[in-house]
Amino acid sequence: MNVPPVTLRRVFWRCLFLQAAWNRRGMQNLGFAYAIDPALRRLYADPGKRREALRRHLATFNCHPYTAAAIVGGAIHHEERVAAGQEPPGAPLAFKQVLQGPLAAVGDGFFWSGLRPFFGALAAVGTLALGWPALVAALLVYNAFHLWLRWTLFRAGYRSGDEVVVRLAALSLPAWASRLRDGGAVLCGVAAGAGALSAAGRISPWAGVLAIGAAVAGIVALGLRARLLPTAYAVMAVGSAVGAATQVFRGGR
Amino acid sequence: MDYLFVAVVAGLAAVERKGFLQAMLSRPVALAPIVGFALGDLPGGLLLGPPLELLWLGAVNMGASLPPNEALGTAAIAGGAVLAGRALGTGVTPAVAVLAVAAAGMLATLGRTTDRAIEEWNVRLAARAEFLLERGLPAAAMRENLYGLAAPFAVSALLAPAAAALVALVVPAVLRGFPALNAPLGWGWAALGGLAAAAGARAFRSARGIGLFAGSAAVTLAVGWLLGGTR
Numbered sequence: 001m002n003v004p005p006v007t008l009r010r011v012f013w014r015c016l017f018l019q020a021a022w023n024r025r026g027m028q029n030l031g032f033a034y035a036i037d038p039a040l041r042r043l044y045a046d047p048g049k050r051r052e053a054l055r056r057h058l059a060t061f062n063c064h065p066y067t068a069a070a071i072v073g074g075a076i077h078h079e080e081r082v083a084a085g086q087e088p089p090g091a092p093l094a095f096k097q098v099l100q101g102p103l104a105a106v107g108d109g110f111f112w113s114g115l116r117p118f119f120g121a122l123a124a125v126g127t128l129a130l131g132w133p134a135l136v137a138a139l140l141v142y143n144a145f146h147l148w149l150r151w152t153l154f155r156a157g158y159r160s161g162d163e164v165v166v167r168l169a170a171l172s173l174p175a176w177a178s179r180l181r182d183g184g185a186v187l188c189g190v191a192a193g194a195g196a197l198s199a200a201g202r203i204s205p206w207a208g209v210l211a212i213g214a215a216v217a218g219i220v221a222l223g224l225r226a227r228l229l230p231t232a233y234a235v236m237a238v239g240s241a242v243g244a245a246t247q248v249f250r251g252g253r
Numbered sequence: 254m255d256y257l258f259v260a261v262v263a264g265l266a267a268v269e270r271k272g273f274l275q276a277m278l279s280r281p282v283a284l285a286p287i288v289g290f291a292l293g294d295l296p297g298g299l300l301l302g303p304p305l306e307l308l309w310l311g312a313v314n315m316g317a318s319l320p321p322n323e324a325l326g327t328a329a330i331a332g333g334a335v336l337a338g339r340a341l342g343t344g345v346t347p348a349v350a351v352l353a354v355a356a357a358g359m360l361a362t363l364g365r366t367t368d369r370a371i372e373e374w375n376v377r378l379a380a381r382a383e384f385l386l387e388r389g390l391p392a393a394a395m396r397e398n399l400y401g402l403a404a405p406f407a408v409s410a411l412l413a414p415a416a417a418a419l420v421a422l423v424v425p426a427v428l429r430g431f432p433a434l435n436a437p438l439g440w441g442w443a444a445l446g447g448l449a450a451a452a453g454a455r456a457f458r459s460a461r462g463i464g465l466f467a468g469s470a471a472v473t474l475a476v477g478w479l480l481g482g483t484r
Contacts, residue, residue, distance in 0.1 A: 020272040021401025023375035027317070030379045034398035037391070047389070054391055058383060062316065065275055104316065112313045113458065116277065120310050121453055123282045124303035132286060132299060139283060143276045178459070184310075185454045185462035186469040191307060192450035193473025197481070199443035207440050211447035215470065218451030219463060229321070229358055232308060232448055236351050239444025243437030 001083060003039045003076055003158075010038045011076065012154050015069050027062035032072065032096075039076045043083040053079065056093050063100040064107020069150045070164050071099050073157025095162065102165070106173055114177035114184075115146070121187035128194055203243075210242055255336060256414040258291040263328035263413030264406035270324045271314060271368075272402045279324040282306035288331035289345075297335045297345030301353075305330065307449035309361070311456030319372075322364020328413040329357040333420020340425040347442035348435045352424045354445065357416045367412070371404045 003011075018031035033054050040057075044050040063071060078092040119142040126134025156167045192215045200208025214235050221231050266279035266287075277283055282302045289298020309323035334353035338345040345353075378397045385394035428434060454466035 016274050017272065017398060021375045021378045021398045022271065022372060023379050024317075024372050025376045026379050030382050030398045030401070033382070034395045037395050047391075051386055051389065051391055054386055054394070058379070058386070108315045112315055116313075117310045117453070117456055119277065120280055120282055120306050124306045124453075127282065127299055127303050132295065135282065135286065135299075135302070139277055146276070181457040181459035182461060182465055184457045185459050185465040188307060188450045188454035188457070189466040189469030190473050191303070191453065192447055192466070193470040193477065195443065195446035195450060196470075196474060197477040199446070201481075203439055203443060207443045210440060211443045212470070212474075214444035214447030215451040218448040219455065219466070222452060222455045228308070228452060229362060232358065232445060233355065235444045235448040236355060236441040240351065240434075240437045240441035242444075243440025246440070247433075247436055
């Protein structure tokens with residue numbers, strides 16, 4: 001028996017709640033069971049078998065919340081075979097255990113270290129330059145792409161099961177992540193330059209120099225593993241002190 | 254009413270940040286303008302969003318690690334800054350922004366502690382789900398997952414308006430008492446912008462990142478200087 005498309009869409013919607021009850025013991029276990037439950041209800045008319053299936057999906061699970069969609073889809077693929085008696089009940093669990101680590105690494109590397117910060121920097125620079133329309137545009141593009149990719153991974157997992165790894169490899173996400181990280185660093189440089197120009201025009205040329213100095217100091221300090229928030233407090237204090245000293249110096253002349 | 258808006262927006266952002274969707278709506282670049290819009294000062298939110306985004310660009314929840322809660326910090330900073338700016342009659346100025354970050358920025362660090370406590374609390378939800386499943390109540394067991402959204406909502410909906418109230422109280426008092434601070438604090442805001450851009454570049458952990466950051470900053474300065482010079 002196959003899970004009908006309407007149920008698959010429902011499972012995908014529930015995938016968006018994967019981390020609702022993230023916990024230190026089972027991590028995303030409850031979210032995973034919650035997501036796959038509509039499919040299990042379709043596959044196992046016998047309440048005892050449904051309960052047994054849910055119990056195996058309450059085992060510890062942790063993955064990137066976007067790429068986990070592929071594993072949810074693949075788990076349904078395997079559950080269909082378990083329900084048809086073509087695979088042992090442990091097959092979906094084995095599938096999850098094998099894939100959760102690699103897909104978490106791919107998701108963290110591409111989405112959390114590449115795509116999302118890139119769009120964060122893009123939205124920041126766009127907002128500084130063009131205001132809220134640029135912000136809205138950046139969010140729309142990010143979400144259109146990320147939701148499309150989540151759905152594509154879910155569908156690929158469901159259709160191809162273990163073969164989803166091959167499909168995922170074809171996307172070359174690590175290579176794209178590297179490009180996005182480079183692009184993001186460029187955007188941050190643009191933000192630093194634009195901020196310095198703005199300060200120079202708004203306050204004084206020396207304020208622009210101060211902004212660049214703060215950027216250089218930040219690169220060095222954070223490179224030496226200084227903590228971010230104390231560094232921010234120190235930079236605000238020093239910057240304000242320099243501003244006060246400049247005011248006193250000008251007043252004295 | 255204003256604090257109710259801050260509470261609701263901060264609570265929803267806490268839910269969106271981890272428990273549901275994760276569509277960047279709780280990132281500072283989006284959340285600060287949303288808070289500003291909800292309180293009737295979109296430009297104030299737009300002033301705060303970009304530097305806070307770059308500052309916390311590396312605040313990412315990877316695996317079981319917990320970053321500072323940038324959404325909680327942003328909601329408190331933006332809410333407090335907008336209300337302080339309104340009390341002063343100036344809107345969110347760089348001076349107001351610096352003081353708001355100084356007063357409420359620590360909330361992001363406190364948020365990490367509350368996030369840890371919520372994760373411990375959720376262990377009970379998972380255990381209860383297993384118990385309900387054994388009792389033959391699978392639908393009730395699965396609903397426990399959604400109850401996990403309540404704690405982050407409640408914590409942020411309590412802490413963000415409380416911190417915003419503190420900012421709205423302290424910042425106007427400081428700037429009314431010491432009006433000469435306005436100009437120097439503007440320099441502090443410029444410096445924070447520089448640091449935020451650097452923190453953003455560091456967050457990408459790109460091998461060529463620092464070179465690209467420096468190069469693009471230099472090109473932007475040169476282009477800006479040339480365009481400014483030809484005007």
